[in-house]
Amino acid sequence: MDVDALRRRAAADLAACGIVVTPDDEAAIEVTDLGLGAFEREGLTLLTYVNNDRYCAKELLLLPGQSCPQHRHPPVGASPGKQETFRCRRGEVFLHLDGAPTPSPVAAPPAESCEWYTVRHEIRLRPGEQHTIPPDTWHWFQAGPAGAIVSEFSSTSTDEADVFADPRVRRVASEP
């Protein structure tokens, strides 16, 4: 992955969405393929505004059709686990949660990893739409054909505690 190029692209996409990104922000953009080596298929780009012991706020960017693999945020210490609210800014995102399987979902799990994508209740978020994901519940999400920018408001992020269904996933940030 050409991480610098992906950061520049993300900064440009945020700017096109009206979000002012400083040079420091751009340098801090996180690009991850989750250790799967197929970034365009499964990966995520993140700009974290703030993450402290009380709350967290980020922008998530997804390429067209890109998926973030199924995971959950388990309890950490006294916390019941990270709770998060996704609000779609641009494009569309298909969020998948535990619950009644959606009869004709729009999004399909990546074929190479589909055994690790098991929750099938699909929620479509278009710009201005939002949904809150309870702590410690399985979820995965995939952008529509134009990609997506999603604001995430949440309790504290503790990425290292996240549990992914796919045992091959390594939740490590890209090196600069």
Add this chain to the structure above:
Amino acid sequence: MDVDALRRRAAADLAACGIVVTPDDEAAIEVTDLGLGAFEREGLTLLTYVNNDRYCAKELLLLPGQSCPQHRHPPVGASPGKQETFRCRRGEVFLHLDGAPTPSPVAAPPAESCEWYTVRHEIRLRPGEQHTIPPDTWHWFQAGPAGAIVSEFSSTSTDEADVFADPRVRRVASEP
């Protein structure tokens, strides 16, 4: 105050900033003059995306030169008080906190209420700049000449617990 007109203006300002606002969002926009009867001088317009028992996220809108009066977020139950991060999206905002008085501040408290604006450490936030305000500390803020849109990421909002320096303030939302 023509609250509906102010809501429409706020929704248009958010849209111009690239923020998609649904009809439900627009109807939920809060417009308050804080009971002071001089909205253009002292007042605030807010769109709250989410406020639960763990975190909160809002957009704050200020008219040109409009001030939000000095207040603090005291402890509530087990919480040390609301902590908040302001990130400027558009225009500029002058945030004032306890600390060494800024020698030549840009913003001046409204003359009619200046006795209740006592903290004088000024932090200027332009688009892409942000600052975190600790719990239970006095602060007030004022927009620059073009107004401001500011994203606020925070712990839970409990507006009814807020303490304002000016005893005339009533932190009540406008009626629809």
